[in-house]
Amino acid sequence: MKRNNLQILSRLIVFVKPMIGIMIVAVLMGVAGFMAAILIPVLGAYGIYNVRTGQPLTTIVAAMILCAILRGVLRYAEQACNHYIAFKLLAHIRDIIFGKLRELSFAKLEVKDKGNLISLITSDVELLEVFYAHTISPVCIALIVSLICIVWQWSMDWKLGVCALAAYMSVGMGIPYVLSKRSSASGRELRKESGEQMAFVLESVRGLKELMWFHGVQKREEEILKKTKELAQKEKRVKEVMAQGMSLTNAAVIVFTVIIFVLAIHTSDRQCAVLISPILMISSFGPVIALSNLGTGLAQTLGAGNRLLDLLEEKVTVEEVTNGKNTGFDDLQAEGIDFAYDQEQVLKDFSLQIPQNRILGIQGKSGCGKSTLLKLLMRMWDVDAGKITIDGENIKNINTHCIRSHESLVSQETMLFHDSIAANLRIAKADAADEELVEACKKANIHDFIMTLPQGYDTRVAELGSSVSGGEKQRIGLARAFLHDGNVLLLDEPTSNLDSLNEGAILKAVDDHKKGKTIILISHRASSLQFADQIVKMTKYEKK
CATH class of the missing domain: 3.40.50.300 (P-loop containing nucleotide triphosphate hydrolases)
Structure with missing residues (x-):
């Protein structure tokens, strides 16, 4: 069944509901950690400005050291929460898959490709870890951190705030949207072909004795090699889009940093803004760059998610009876x-x-x-x-x-x-x-x-x-x-x-x-x- 990316994501997010409390903690830790990282260079800029005005640096240096320590601790806490959520959910999803396979009973399992099922239960479910550990909370973190930085830039000059808004939307939304449109079909096709490849290899291993007996090993090897090369070409196309995304993102970061530097020189009436504003801008792109990379990195994950949803939505041929009658099996x-x-x-x-x-x-x-x-x-x-x-x-x-x-x-x-x-x-x-x-x-x-x-x-x-x-x-x-x-x-x-x-x-x-x-x-x-x-x-x- 064909679904758009939003439909797949919305269905996958439902699984997070039991872990919502830990997810909130992960987001809060992530926001605090990124703000601590951003404050280190910004405080350094304030320190340079204070040197020019003859003010002591003791307080600023102490604050920078504290932020550095907090950054490490908070980053660890965020990642620990995210991966705890991810691996708990992966176990839960595997349990749901096995439950669904049990519902589908012998009738469906007899006609299903065993290699594809193995691919779904193993590699496809593992790919969902990218979504649960590196997508949901990073999106929330990027949104909150970006809003804080926009308000901060706005407090120095409204034009700086507007420029920051345009920068974050371009890097965090515009580029990922364009790249996801280009890579989503390739990602789904890659996951489908990967499952078929696993099925073909599994079939080859099971039938190795027959292949050896009837001199079919070489031909089978050639077919496996051909399918592997085709799969590698599809993966190459996905990787090329990812590389293009990284190049566009880095270029956008440089361009918007230069723009905000020029704006600070010509529009802000605060001297410190010329130094603080561009440093704040270039150091605050971390959360939205993570989103930009997701645009292509999620392509295979969305393909895996679509295959999972196809299985979960498959109609049961023979439904189990639990509230029926019991008999003695005499006739x-x-x-x-x-x-x-x-x-x-x-x-x-x-x-x-x-x-x-x-x-x-x-x-x-x-x-x-x-x-x-x-x-x-x-x-x-x-x-x-x-x-x-x-x-x-x-x-x-x-x-x-x-x-x-x-x-x-x-x-x-x-x-x-x-x-x-x-x-x-x-x-x-x-x-x-x-x-x-x-x-x-x-x-x-x-x-x-x-x-x-x-x-x-x-x-x-x-x-x-x-x-x-x-x-x-x-x-x-x-x-x-x-x-x-x-x-x-x-x-x-x-x-x-x-x-x-x-x-x-x-x-x-x-x-x-x-x-x-x-x-x-x-x-x-x-x-x-x-x-x-x-x-x-x-x-x-x-x-x-």
Whole structure:
């Protein structure tokens, strides 16, 4: 979705609301710190003027030393407040992002580019630190310090005040506005391409084995290099605008300082104004120069913010139910359901009565909707027409927690986190005792393998590297499902990575596990379906 810069900034500022008290402290510290810095050269100018009039310098020197000390202390306090706000908010925003991803559920996550999501959660969120730590309070500080300096210049002569106003508006608003117009589109494009680049590299790493096997490494390297060069060119354009901004800002500072010096000579009737006014002017540009640099520096931040807002505003496909009904999962059936991925129809007027406490085997060619059916039964997606009922109640009216507590899924690919084997198993049941882990793993025929590991169940997956085979991962996934001990066990090709010996052991464990359980088993292998009490054959939907 396209948004202008003001819309993006206004939406990002909303996140600051819980930290408004600390933000006010940061602004006050910043104003005091900049005024202390400005006073050092200005007091020096007053000292030079006092020498000419024969007045002592003791008080002025003491004041300059005090201002120098205060400048360091106040600057530290301001930066500490700003970065405290920034990192607290970044943690809060990441929490919001993960919450949103959870809301979007499996349906959206399946079709999203994982590389882009990683880029959003990591580098895009980090770029927001520029906004929260170096934008909001600096804008307020620049406004207040500039007003103080304008009044000060005005007190010496109104023409000096008007010149100061024009200078601060040009450097703090005019130049940043022009540069932001030039760089905002480039910044958004850079963030988009950066996410795509990360996705491409991630895909290349995951598929490295296939690339090496089929001699595709060199071509892939060339594509990565090409994309990197294109990305570097876009970043170069953004940097060029930043360099132009710095040049314009420095030129404007010099020009306005000269103008105010000339005005002080010709218009002010106070002798000290000729010395004080230009020194005050050139030493007070610090806050507005920071704003000028933001005009281009914020380009990528605004792009990152826009991507973040796109995610947060994305509509939820399957909403979680928290105030619905709970059921016992005794009767499960699909009644005339239709389902399509975008325009690709997968299921049409499909009905199925799932026998209770039995093993139902499902056969069918790839693309006929077998795995899709399991996802619909788990309500990862909602059907387009018809309904899925549990104990006679539409699945859409049943609490999401109830569905997940009663159903377990073992898919073709098992995800193991970089934690201990025991911790990976306890994902299914956080308070499981060690004895329960052992029992579940024995059922899944993986206990003996785990006991050969250096620390047994406490062995960390990261330490095993590639020594864990796909079959062993799958058996750990099956052990998780046994540990979860739900009423309904959904098995999507659970033996696809196993040899015939382990397949037999696993299926025997599944058969032994079926007491009081409803099991749906999807498999291409006829041998895997020998334990099924009933077999259903699915055919691919063909549009007439």
